Amino acid sequence: MPDTKPEAEVEGKRKPVSYDLIHHDSPAGRLMYAMLNDLVEEHHEEITNARIALAWALTWKPDVDGHAKLGQCKKASDLDRELHPYDFVVLLNAEWWQDGRVVDAQRRALLDHELCHATVKLDKDGEPARDAKDRVIYRLRKHDIEEFSEIVARHGCYKRDLELFASALRRAPKQSSLIEREPGPQPDGEPAQERPY
Numbered sequence: 001m002p003d004t005k006p007e008a009e010v011e012g013k014r015k016p017v018s019y020d021l022i023h024h025d026s027p028a029g030r031l032m033y034a035m036l037n038d039l040v041e042e043h044h045e046e047i048t049n050a051r052i053a054l055a056w057a058l059t060w061k062p063d064v065d066g067h068a069k070l071g072q073c074k075k076a077s078d079l080d081r082e083l084h085p086y087d088f089v090v091l092l093n094a095e096w097w098q099d100g101r102v103v104d105a106q107r108r109a110l111l112d113h114e115l116c117h118a119t120v121k122l123d124k125d126g127e128p129a130r131d132a133k134d135r136v137i138y139r140l141r142k143h144d145i146e147e148f149s150e151i152v153a154r155h156g157c158y159k160r161d162l163e164l165f166a167s168a169l170r171r172a173p174k175q176s177s178l179i180e181r182e183p184g185p186q187p188d189g190e191p192a193q194e195r196p197y
């Protein structure tokens with residue numbers, strides 16, 4: 001039996017796509033890969049030769065605590081490396097990135113954050129480790145700190161990594177205006193807390 005449904009109706013039933021690869025030669029891609037290359041050159045020398053793809057995450061929603069994921073760095077598995085020419089993919093929350101209230105300094109900070117997760121596995125001599133196909137082995141690095149703000153509010157910098165973080169905050173450029181804009185309001189009007197992941 002022929003499908004006689006109007007095209008719009010069929011379109012409406014299609015499953016949303018979760019990810020969309022950002023191509024180097026697209027208008028957004030040109031700017032974003034330029035930012036990425038600039039950050040790698042400036043702060044991430046060890047992954048200079050890593051092939052990094054950028055992709056939009058199109059369906060991320062805030063979790064039950066209102067935390068909205070802004071980005072995620074994923075390392076290609078051995079199988080992924082057989083299937084496509086990338087070592088890492090950085091997923092970016094499309095809604096946040098394209099929000100008119102988000103400024104480039106914030107986008108740059110997010111991308112820099114995700115690149116901090118991407119690093120090289122070292123062998124016992126401190127040299128980059130290689131696999132049986134002579135490819136550099138990469139790994140994902142964890143955050144410096146994982147803590148609740150209310151614990152720091154109650155107890156202060158009670159351990160060394162927090163002390164180091166507080167010290168980094170004191171050295172950071174003054175940029176409070178970047179977050180006064182509170183990008184990413186949720187449908188109920190409450191701005192979501194943002195987490196780069």
Ligand SMILES: [Zn+2]
Pocket residue numbers: 113114117143196197
């Ligand atoms: Zn992270």
